[in-house]
Amino acid sequence: MRINYPGTIRIIRLPCTGKVDVIHILRAFEKGADGVYVVGCLEGECRFSNGNLRAKKRIEQAQQILDAIGIGGERAQMYNLSSADGPRFAEYAVEMTEKIKKLGPNPLKKAKEKMAA
Amino acid sequence: MIVAEKKPVEEIIDYVKDFKKLLIAGCNECVTVCEAGGKKEVGILASALRMYFLNEGKKVEIDEVTLERQCDHEYLEEIRDRIDKYDAVLSLACGVGVQFMAEKYFSTPVFPGVNTCFLGAAEERGVWSERCQACGQCILGETAGICPISRCAKRLLNGPCGGSTKGKCEINKDLDCAWQLIIDRLKELNRLDDYEKIMPIKDWSTERAGGPRKVVREDVRL
Ligand code: SF4
Numbered sequence: 309m310r311i312n313y314p315g316t317i318r319i320i321r322l323p324c325t326g327k328v329d330v331i332h333i334l335r336a337f338e339k340g341a342d343g344v345y346v347v348g349c350l351e352g353e354c355r356f357s358n359g360n361l362r363a364k365k366r367i368e369q370a371q372q373i374l375d376a377i378g379i380g381g382e383r384a385q386m387y388n389l390s391s392a393d394g395p396r397f398a399e400y401a402v403e404m405t406e407k408i409k410k411l412g413p414n415p416l417k418k419a420k421e422k423m424a425a
Numbered sequence: 426m427i428v429a430e431k432k433p434v435e436e437i438i439d440y441v442k443d444f445k446k447l448l449i450a451g452c453n454e455c456v457t458v459c460e461a462g463g464k465k466e467v468g469i470l471a472s473a474l475r476m477y478f479l480n481e482g483k484k485v486e487i488d489e490v491t492l493e494r495q496c497d498h499e500y501l502e503e504i505r506d507r508i509d510k511y512d513a514v515l516s517l518a519c520g521v522g523v524q525f526m527a528e529k530y531f532s533t534p535v536f537p538g539v540n541t542c543f544l545g546a547a548e549e550r551g552v553w554s555e556r557c558q559a560c561g562q563c564i565l566g567e568t569a570g571i572c573p574i575s576r577c578a579k580r581l582l583n584g585p586c587g588g589s590t591k592g593k594c595e596i597n598k599d600l601d602c603a604w605q606l607i608i609d610r611l612k613e614l615n616r617l618d619d620y621e622k623i624m625p626i627k628d629w630s631t632e633r634a635g636g637p638r639k640v641v642r643e644d645v646r647l
């Protein structure tokens with residue numbers, strides 16, 4: 309298909325979005341990610357029946373924590389698509405990138421710089 | 426098991442915001458099983474707090490440990506050699522563990538990371554419900570294995586009350602009437618005659634009403 313999507317995104321492959329845990333999302337932010345999004349199969353179409361629904365709930369938990377600690381829950385998001393839908397994948401990548409650009413970089417980066425200074 | 430729930434991160438932050446060296450201590454038993462205070466939850470909380478402090482521009486050291494139990498000397502002793510390094514401990518054990526930690530390390534502030542809820546069972550994944558109030562004088566033998574002390578809203582010994590409707594308790598239509606459950610099971614066990622027996626007044630002195638309790642077993646003491 310040779311569809312382009314923003315090169316700022318780093319893909320981490322998982323056997324199923326059900327493998328995602330809150331700690332993985334938090335660690336990504338701790339390591340400096342500006343945003344984290346999980347792309348799962350369409351709801352109702354999980355090969356393992358509810359992996360993507362689990363992921364959704366875990367994203368929600370992570371969002372709550374991110375809000376509580378001042379990073380902002382909107383930096384984490386769940387998307388769903390059919391695994392055959394390449395164009396949609398690229399669309400989500402653009403959408404998320406735009407959203408994060410608006411939010412600006414992970415506030416921890418600035419905090420780290422300040423600490424080091 | 427002892428069922429607990431995670432405290433909101435905001436509440437925990439409020440407890441520990443002024444400390445510089447924190448130990449987050451999980452427990453490998455009940456709170457691990459009910460996913461409130463095991464190794465995994467310790468990791469999540471530690472990560473969240475590290476980010477919080479960094480974002481606030483505060484330099485705080487956070488260490489993680491998960492002990493086999495926090496209600497036994499031998500496991501709590503495992504951190505004796507380093508406890509003085511910390512200016513506070515956040516314990517994710519049940520209230521018992523938090524207190525035992527506080528007793529043992531008298532000069533270190535200890536804060537609870539979970540709300541300890543009750544003695545209960547895992548009905549299904551993610552759902553826990555109360556089964557016992559540790560009354561100290563178990564009557565399950567007379568009540569078909571269903572506890573009216575913990576499961577009947579009125580703790581009736583000779584139920585049901587007049588509010589029992591279609592098997593549900595009058596305080597909440599989603600709650601089974603414990604006495605309906607008892608009767609149903611006595612029927613199943615062909616022991617309905619037992620239901621006719623009037624249960625005597627319970628000796629509540631073995632329950633919390635008699636003050637804080639203690640069990641001393643001379644046969645197992647050293
Ligand atoms: S009768 Fe007492 S000890 Fe037995 S299950 Fe009920 S509360 Fe627990």
Ligand code: SF4
Binds near residue numbers: 576585588589601
């Ligand atoms: S309805 Fe049943 S469970 Fe509820 S208070 Fe009455 S006897 Fe107890």
